Every structure is written in structure tokens, then in C-alpha cells.
Amino acid sequence: MKGIRVRLKGLAKHFGRVVALRTLDLDVRAGEMVAFLGPSGCGKTTTLLMIAGIYQPTAGEIYFGERRVEHLHPRDRDVGMVFQSYALYPHLTIFDNIAFPLTLKKIAPAEVARRVRQIADLLGIAHTLDRRPGQVSGGQQQRAALARALVKEPQVLLLDEPLSNLDAQIRVQARGEIRRLQQEIGVTSILVTHDQSEALAMADRVAVFSTGELQQFAPPDELYRRPANTFVARFVGYPPMNLLEGRYEPGAFVLDDLRIPVPPGHPAGRGWLGFRPEDATLDGDVPGRVTVAEALGRENLVTLRIGPAEVKVLVPQGRRPAPGTPARLGYRREHVHFFDASGRRVGA
Amino acid sequence: MPLLPPRWRLLLVAIAALSLPILSGLAWLLLTGWFDQVHGLVPTGRLGPDNWRFLWEAVGGRPSVWIPLRNSLIFSGVVATVVVLASSMAAYAISRLSFPGRAAYLGLVLVLHAFPAVSLIIAIFFILRRLGLFDTLTGVILVKASLELPLGIWLMKGFFDYLSWEMEMAALVDGVSRWTLFWRIALPMVRPGLLALGTFALLSAWGEFILPFTLIVSNQNWLMSAYLQTFLGEAFTDFGMVAAVGLFYAVPVIVLFLLGQRYLLNIYGGGVKG
Amino acid sequence: MRRYAAPVIFLLPATCLIVAFFLAPVVTTLYLSLTDISVITFQNPQWVGMGNYATLLRDQFIGRIVLNTARYVVLTLLFNVGMGLVLALLSSSVHQRWGDQLRAVWLLPRILPPVVYVLIWQGLAREAPYGLIGTITGSSTSWITAAPWAVIVLANGLVGASFGMLIFTSAIRAIPADLFYASAVDGATTLQTVRRVVLPLLRWPIMFVTAYQTLSLLTSFEYILLLTDGGPGFYTTTVWSLHAYKLALSQYFGNVEFGLGAAMAAVLVVIGIVVSVAYLRIFNFRALVAEPKIEVN
Numbered sequence: 001m002k003g004i005r006v007r008l009k010g011l012a013k014h015f016g017r018v019v020a021l022r023t024l025d026l027d028v029r030a031g032e033m034v035a036f037l038g039p040s041g042c043g044k045t046t047t048l049l050m051i052a053g054i055y056q057p058t059a060g061e062i063y064f065g066e067r068r069v070e071h072l073h074p075r076d077r078d079v080g081m082v083f084q085s086y087a088l089y090p091h092l093t094i095f096d097n098i099a100f101p102l103t104l105k106k107i108a109p110a111e112v113a114r115r116v117r118q119i120a121d122l123l124g125i126a127h128t129l130d131r132r133p134g135q136v137s138g139g140q141q142q143r144a145a146l147a148r149a150l151v152k153e154p155q156v157l158l159l160d161e162p163l164s165n166l167d168a169q170i171r172v173q174a175r176g177e178i179r180r181l182q183q184e185i186g187v188t189s190i191l192v193t194h195d196q197s198e199a200l201a202m203a204d205r206v207a208v209f210s211t212g213e214l215q216q217f218a219p220p221d222e223l224y225r226r227p228a229n230t231f232v233a234r235f236v237g238y239p240p241m242n243l244l245e246g247r248y249e250p251g252a253f254v255l256d257d258l259r260i261p262v263p264p265g266h267p268a269g270r271g272w273l274g275f276r277p278e279d280a281t282l283d284g285d286v287p288g289r290v291t292v293a294e295a296l297g298r299e300n301l302v303t304l305r306i307g308p309a310e311v312k313v314l315v316p317q318g319r320r321p322a323p324g325t326p327a328r329l330g331y332r333r334e335h336v337h338f339f340d341a342s343g344r345r346v347g348a
Numbered sequence: 349m350p351l352l353p354p355r356w357r358l359l360l361v362a363i364a365a366l367s368l369p370i371l372s373g374l375a376w377l378l379l380t381g382w383f384d385q386v387h388g389l390v391p392t393g394r395l396g397p398d399n400w401r402f403l404w405e406a407v408g409g410r411p412s413v414w415i416p417l418r419n420s421l422i423f424s425g426v427v428a429t430v431v432v433l434a435s436s437m438a439a440y441a442i443s444r445l446s447f448p449g450r451a452a453y454l455g456l457v458l459v460l461h462a463f464p465a466v467s468l469i470i471a472i473f474f475i476l477r478r479l480g481l482f483d484t485l486t487g488v489i490l491v492k493a494s495l496e497l498p499l500g501i502w503l504m505k506g507f508f509d510y511l512s513w514e515m516e517m518a519a520l521v522d523g524v525s526r527w528t529l530f531w532r533i534a535l536p537m538v539r540p541g542l543l544a545l546g547t548f549a550l551l552s553a554w555g556e557f558i559l560p561f562t563l564i565v566s567n568q569n570w571l572m573s574a575y576l577q578t579f580l581g582e583a584f585t586d587f588g589m590v591a592a593v594g595l596f597y598a599v600p601v602i603v604l605f606l607l608g609q610r611y612l613l614n615i616y617g618g619g620v621k622g
Numbered sequence: 623m624r625r626y627a628a629p630v631i632f633l634l635p636a637t638c639l640i641v642a643f644f645l646a647p648v649v650t651t652l653y654l655s656l657t658d659i660s661v662i663t664f665q666n667p668q669w670v671g672m673g674n675y676a677t678l679l680r681d682q683f684i685g686r687i688v689l690n691t692a693r694y695v696v697l698t699l700l701f702n703v704g705m706g707l708v709l710a711l712l713s714s715s716v717h718q719r720w721g722d723q724l725r726a727v728w729l730l731p732r733i734l735p736p737v738v739y740v741l742i743w744q745g746l747a748r749e750a751p752y753g754l755i756g757t758i759t760g761s762s763t764s765w766i767t768a769a770p771w772a773v774i775v776l777a778n779g780l781v782g783a784s785f786g787m788l789i790f791t792s793a794i795r796a797i798p799a800d801l802f803y804a805s806a807v808d809g810a811t812t813l814q815t816v817r818r819v820v821l822p823l824l825r826w827p828i829m830f831v832t833a834y835q836t837l838s839l840l841t842s843f844e845y846i847l848l849l850t851d852g853g854p855g856f857y858t859t860t861v862w863s864l865h866a867y868k869l870a871l872s873q874y875f876g877n878v879e880f881g882l883g884a885a886m887a888a889v890l891v892v893i894g895i896v897v898s899v900a901y902l903r904i905f906n907f908r909a910l911v912a913e914p915k916i917e918v919n
Contacts, residue, residue: 015913049517052517052520054520054917054918073918074517074918075520075522075524077521081517083518087512087514087515087518089537091536091537105523148518148522152522152523158521359712363712363713366708366712367728370728370731370780371727373746377742387757388752430635433635434635437631437632437633437635437636438636441632443914444914444916445919446913446919447919453633458898458901458902459898459902460644460898461898462834462898462901463898464838464841464894466842466844467841467863467866467891467894470866470867470871470880470887471646471650471884473870474654474880475642475643475647475650479642490639491643494640494643495644497636498640501636513915513916520918525628526628527631530632554735555733555737557736557737562867562871573735573737576738577737577848580741585744587745587748590741591741591745594737594742597735597737597738598734598735601733601734605730605733609729
């Protein structure tokens with residue numbers, strides 16, 4: 001089926017004096033699923049609503065394929081959208097909800113019924129078609145909303161926090177289903193979420209937003225392995241990456257009177273040193289003291305105080321040092337992250 | 349029941365006593381309409397079906413009661429329809445559409461809502477003459493509907509404000525225009541508001557007196573209120589028959605009130621006329 | 623512009639009606655009040671400036687009419703607000719079922735067509751032995767002629783009290799139940815609770831009802847017109863709005879003076895505009911106009 005390339009060029013949105021989105025350039029490949037990830041108020045939903053045509057951009061261009069669409073009414077854009085609240089029409093049955101976009105296109109009733117049944121079968125909600133949204137479960141409502149978005153075979157599928165109203169168990173299952181469906185249909189999709197595990201699990205590429213600006217746009221593993229700045233480093237991955245602010249001298253990172261040896265390739269002067277808890281060990285040579293040790297199940301998370309900073313270390317199940325015991329911090333040098341004073345990544 | 353004092357049974361007596369004047373008024377209307385003589389609230393004569401002779405004969409140079417009845421039905425029905433439609437459309441625009449002057453429009457509606465429209469009756473008389481609508485049902489319908497609009501717009505805006513924005517976004521993405529969205533999604537979802545406003549406008553138009561009294565002269569265009577009023581001014585009133593006319597005129601109101609009471613309590617509490 | 627086609631279409635019917643029957647009448651009232659238009663000069667009215675207003679000031683009956691108006695507004699207002707409070711307190715003090723019944727009964731006078739309502743008053747007020755009131759007071763004339771002011775205030779009051787009743791009831795319902803429990807624990811009697819807790823919290827609703835009803839009483843004349851028609855006798859119960867109406871539109875006077883009537887109405891119109899704009903200020907107007915979350919129409 002059809003998928004289309006979506007390009008945003010210099011897209012910006014201001015609400016009065018408030019800048020919701022600064023300037024965004026983004027290129028989504030045909031058939032790709034991209035996640036917009038970030039804390040609330042970062043501009044991700046604003047961007048999505050501009051793509052849908054609900055908001056008018058303050059500046060910039062939106063292309064679906066070669067067609068410029070930012071001046072088009074939502075009905076002329078051929079997008080499907082799933083909302084956080086599902087936004088099903090409460091006075092219509094599930095069937096009529098799903099059929100709604102088709103009835104607007106003056107498609108013959110028999111054809112409408114055929115297509116509604118087909119998509120309902122695909123999503124496993126065929127038995128709920130006669131009921132009203134209030135009479136079916138949250139998971140079924142979510143599928144109905146997805147069916148309504150897909151039934152008109154849109155060029156672009158927009159998903160605004162589609163899973164956040166579901167129970168944790170169903171959510172993980174629904175994640176996989178949406179991803180499988182999207183790949184089957186091949187529709188270009190944009191998913192807005194504040195949940196990093198959702199973004200990393202579902203998307204081909206993830207765009208991380210903060211305070212109205214795009215921070216990084218990359219595949220999930222790259223986001224994890226090579227965060228572009230300290231915001232992404234802190235935001236992606238759990239437990240979050242350890243980030244120490246200090247000064248680089250040749251061969252070492254200096255934190256007050258502590259000297260942490262670092263591999264080559266580091267910046268000079270003030271900057272940040274980052275390493276993930278799973279890349280840290282208690283067998284190194286930086287002196288510190290255990291303050292907390294929490295059991296996470298498969299592993300234990302140990303918090304160390306080194307100099308003025310606190311550092312988290314993931315250790316295997318067997319080791320759980322008591323608070324107050326001295327420990328020596330180490331880290332895997334091949335997985336170290338350097339950031340300059342402005343927080344930007346330095347080196348590979 | 350946080351404010352329940354110990355001797356609440358006494359309060360029930362007080363409540364009954366306070367309601368007595370209203371209830372005895374209704375009792376008077378019922379009894380006088382059906383008996384040919386009533387002293388106080390005690391029927392002293394026989395059952396008097398003769399009181400209802402106005403149903404089949406024209407009384408004292410007036411047209412048959414069925415003419416004002418028909419006019420009143422048309423008047424109330426059309427007024428209620430116009431009020432509900434025009435108010436909902438305007439309220440939807442004020443509540444949901446983005447356009448310059450939106451706040452000013454709402455301000456105007458609020459000022460007009462508090463503004464006592466009766467004080468305009470002299471000017472309205474002139475304007476209807478100028479429009480050639482004086483002494484026509486159409487003219488009074490338009491005037492009555494207009495005077496109910498500020499309340500209607502204000503009330504319906506309150507209902508539209510509670511609609512989910514995501515639902516409207518979904519509908520736009522599904523491919524509707526704002527016009528289709530209004531009719532197919534927004535209106536069905538504010539049904540309680542439409543019913544409340546519709547019932548209110550029906551009742552208000554059904555009882556309206558000053559406007560038809562002032563703006564209609566020919567008795568072929570009379571409404572029920574004008575028809576009944578002509579009996580009140582008579583030197584020797586036949587109270588039995590007038591009460592029967594009054595009952596005949598008031599029954600639809602009482603039925604509608606019992607049906608729509610729940611909605612109406614809200615709307616009258618929302619501030620209508622003093 | 624195509625962008626604003628939707629709001630224009632949606633607002634069109636309401637705007638036409640409002641312009642024709644609200645805004646145009648305001649302007650017309652003010653205009654007529656500055657001319658000598660009457661039955662005689664209907665085709666060719668002359669501009670008289672403030673002449674009508676000067677005539678009003680010189681009118682020997684104007685003082686009486688002003689006094690009547692003040693008496694009508696003040697007495698009815700006292701009844702409306704006082705009775706509204708009593709009804710709201712009583713109906714929220716007993717079980718909800720009884721409270722609802724009480725409120726429904728008191729809404730009836732408001733919902734009954736005014737002409738039917740006045741008919742009932744005329745019937746009840748008849749002389750003995752026919753009328754209930756006449757029988758109780760032993761009066762040999764209709765109570766409407768014997769005590770016109772009492773009838774006018776009561777008839778208006780039974781209709782008007784329900785407005786305060788409904789507003790005060792919802793205000794009382796909005797008081798958190800904890801406050802009642804707390805004052806009960808503090809050992810307050812029911813009356814003390816009403817005086818110390820409920821009434822102070824009802825200050826704003828009482829002010830609102832008072833302000834709102836003052837304005838509408840000032841301009842309303844429907845029940846007076848039907849009950850006494852300004853009589854009995856000479857101007858006994860004629861209030862400002864009724865006099866304006868009769869000057870301009872009454873079919874009984876030979877010389878109908880539209881201009882003079884319009885001048886009296888214009889005074890009410892100006893008061894009405896000033897007071898309703900003041901409401902808008904007191905209301906937190908800005909809070910009412912949140913920006914729409916959809917930018918396309």
C-alpha cells in the first residue's frame with residue numbers, strides 16, 4: 001500500500017509570545033515509523049497537529065511527497081490520526097465510527113461495510129461493531145480509533161499518545177500490534193509519546209524534542225549509543241546516564257580534587273563526562289562511598305558518592321554493598337561519552 | 349443533608365404553608381373551570397360543562413378559539429426552532445471557531461443578556477412598521493426569537509465549551525468541514541442543551557403577552573394570550589368560562605413543565621427574567 | 623476571506639436578528655426621543671433636541687411616577703430576595719424529595735402564562751363570597767381595587783422569588799459539607815449555622831440577584847399592566863416603564879406621543895446599558911474566552 005515521504009522545512013509555531021516550536025527540519029521516509037519523543041510542552045504534539053492541519057504553522061513548509069500541504073484543510077491532506085482519548089463519537093456505534101471517514105467520501109454503502117468489516121477483522125474488533133464506544137473496553141476503543149484512522153487508507157498515520165490510556169499489560173501487547181500492522185500496510189507513521197520505551201520499541205527512527213527544539217533524530221540504538229547532547233543522554237535510557245560536570249585536562253576529567261582517567265578524544269576545558277550505569281563498575285580506581293543500594297530484581301542499583309557528585313552503578317544480583325562502605329568506581333572506557341561545556345557531544 | 353435541624357418536621361409544615369397561595373391559585377383555576385359557581389375554593393354549583401362552550405362557539409365577537417390556538421402553536425414552535433438553531437450556530441462559532449472579534453461578540457451577547465429588552469418595545473414597534481411586518485405573525489416571531497437569543501447563545505456556549513477538542517480534531521482529520529462537523533458531531537452531543545433551550549423557548553413563547561399585545565392588532569392574528577386577555581377586561585366577567593379558557597391555555601404548559609422540569613430548573617437558575 | 627467563511631455563516635442568523643431587534647431599536651429609541659413624533663406628526667416629525675426631556679422634567683405627575691417606581695422596585699425586591707432566601711434555606715434543610723417539590727411548586731407562577739397567572743389573581747381577589755381573599759378579609763370589593771400595591775408586590779414577588787431561590791439553592795449546595803459538620807462540632811445551633819456560615823457565604827449571590835432583579839423590575843410592567851393597568855384611579859400604580867409604554871403605544875389615549883414615550887424609554891435603555899456593561903466588568907470576562915484549540919475553520 002501507499003506510504004509517502006513527509007518533509008518539514010523550517011517549521012515553526014508561536015502562540016502569541018510563547019514559542020512552541022522554534023525551527024524544525026525533518027525528513028520522514030516513505031513507509032517509515034518515526035517517534036516524536038520528549039517531555040510535555042516540548043513541541044512534539046504541536047508539530048503533529050501542524051502536520052494534521054489542526055494548527056497553522058507560524059513559518060515553514062510541510063511536504064507530503066512533492067505536494068506542499070501546510071495551507072490545506074485537514075480533510076484535504078489524507079491523513080489518519082489516533083488520539084490519546086481515542087476521540088470516538090459517543091453517539092455513534094463502533095461501526096459508524098469506523099465508517100465515518102468513508103461516508104464523507106460518498107463511497108457506496110456496500111463498499112463502506114466491506115471495508116469496515118475488513119479493518120475490524122484485522123484488528124480483532126468485529127464482534128464490537130454494533131456497540132457504542134461507552135460499552136466496550138479501553139483496548140477495544142483504542143483499536144476502534146486505529147481502525148477509523150486506517151480505514152480510509154491514508155498516506156500518513158499520526159498517533160498522539162495512542163497507548164497512554166491503556167493498562168500496562170495491554171500497552172506492551174498493543175505496541176507490538178500497531179508496529180506489525182504499520183509494517184504490513186506500509187503507511188508512513190508518526191508517533192508522539194513521552195514514553196521512551198514505547199518510542200524505542202516501535203519506531204524506525206526517533207526524534208527527541210526539548211523546549212521547542214529538535215535535539216536528535218536517529219534510530220533507537222544510535223540514540224542510545226551516541227546521544228547528541230546531554231539532554232538526550234539523560235532522557236533516553238533507564239536508569240539514566242551518569243553525567244558529571246567538570247574540567248578536562250589531558251588524559252583526565254577533573255572533578256574538584258578527583259581525577260578520573262579518560263581515553264583519548266576528549267574535549268578540553270569545561271565539559272561533561274557521561275557513562276551509563278550498566279557501563280560502570282565497582283572495581284575501578286576512583287574512590288567513593290556507597291550511599292544507597294536498591295534491588296531491581298535481575299540487578300542491583302548502587303548509588304555512589306564520589307567527590308561532589310552522585311553516580312549510579314548497575315551490579316549483578318549477588319553484590320549489594322551496605323550503605324557507608326567504601327567502593328572504587330570504574331567504567332568501560334569504550335562506552336564513555338564526552339560533551340563540551342554547552343552539552344554537545346564530542347568525538348565518536 | 350448537612351443542614352438538617354432537629355425539628356425538621358416543623359419545616360415541612362412551614363414549606364406547605366408557604367406553598368399554599370400558589371397551590372390554592374391552581375385549585376381555584378381547576379375548580380372554577382369545571383363548576384358553574386365557586387365560593388372561595390368550595391364549589392357551590394353544579395358541574396358546568398357550559399364553561400367550555402368557547403370550544404365550539406365564538407364568544408362575544410371574538411374569533412373561534414381554534415384560530416388563536418393555531419397561531420400560538422405556530423408562534424411557539426417557530427420561535428423555539430429559530431432560537432435553538434440560531435443560538436446553537438452562533439454559540440458554536442463563539443465557543444469553537446477561531447476568528448477576530450470573538451471576545452467582543454461574546455461580550456455583546458453577555459451585555460444583551462443582562463439588558464432588559466422590554467425597554468425597547470417602542471422602537472421595535474417602529475421598526476416592524478418600517479419592515480412592513482407590523483400586525484403579522486412573522487414579525488412577532490422574529491422579535492420574540494431575537495429577544496431570547498442572548499440567553500440561548502450564552503447557554504449553548506456553555507454546552508459547546510465542554511465538548512472534547514480531540515473529538516473535533518478527529519472529525520476534521522476524518523474529513524469533515526466545520527459545517528458538517530457542527531451538524532453531525534457537535535449538535536448530537538449537546539442534546540441536553542438543545543432540549544433545555546427548546547423547552548424554555550417553547551414555554552416562554554407560549555406565555556408571551558406584551559409583544560403580541562403590542563405588535564398585533566387584527567384578531568385573526570391573535571395569540572392565546574391576547575384572546576384570554578380580552579376576557580379579563582370585561583365589566584361582568586364570566587369567571588367560569590374565563591377559568592376554562594385559562595385552563596385550556598395552561599394545560600400544555602403544565603404538561604411540558606412536568607416533562608422538562610429537570611432541564612428547566614437549570615436554565616431558570618442560570619438567570620432569565622427577574 | 624475564505625478563512626473566515628465558516629464563522630460568518632455560523633454567526634449570520636443570530637447577528638441579523640440581534641442587529642434588527644436589539645441594536646437598531648437602541649438607536650431608534652434614542653433618535654425618537656429627540657423628535658416630536660406623535661400620531662399627528664407621524665409622517666413628518668420635527669427635531670426637538672432635548673425638548674422631550676425638558677417636558678418630562680416639567681410634568682406635574684413625574685414625581686408621583688418616580689415614587690411609584692421606587693416603591694414597586696424596592697418592595698418587590700425585598701420580597702423576592704427575602705423569600706428567595708427563605709425558600710432556598712428551607713428547601714435545602716429537608717430531604718431532597720421535599721426540597722425538589724417545593725422548588726417545583728414555586729417555579730409554577732413563573733412558567734404559567736402571565737395572563738393565566740393574572741386571571742388566577744383576579745379570581746382569588748374577588749369580593750366575598752366569591753374570592754378566597756375577599757372571603758377571608760370580608761371585603762365587599764375586589765382586593766385589587768382595595769389594596770392594589772399589596773397585590774402588585776405579591777403577584778410579582780411570587781414569580782420573582784423563584785429566581786433567588788434557585789440561585790441561592792445552588793450556592794448553598796456548593797458549600798462544602800465539612801463546614802456544616804465543623805460548625806455542628808463547634809456546638810452551633812442550626813440558626814447560628816445559618817447566620818454565621820451560610821449567609822456570609824451567600825453574600826455574592828445575594829448581590830447578584832439584587833442587582834439583576836433591580837434592573838429587570840425597573841423595566842418590567844407586564845403584570846401591572848394586566849392587574850391594575852396603572853390604576854385604580856389616577857396614576858395610583860403607574861410606574862416609569864408602564865407610563866412610557868402608554869404614552870407611546872397605548873390604544874386608549876387619543877394623542878399618542880411616541881417621542882415623549884421614547885424619551886422615558888431612553889432613560890431606561892441608558893440605565894440598562896450602563897448596568898449590563900458593569901456586570902461584564904464584575905464578571906471575570908477574560909476567563910470566559912479561552913482560545914480555541916483548532917486554528918482552521
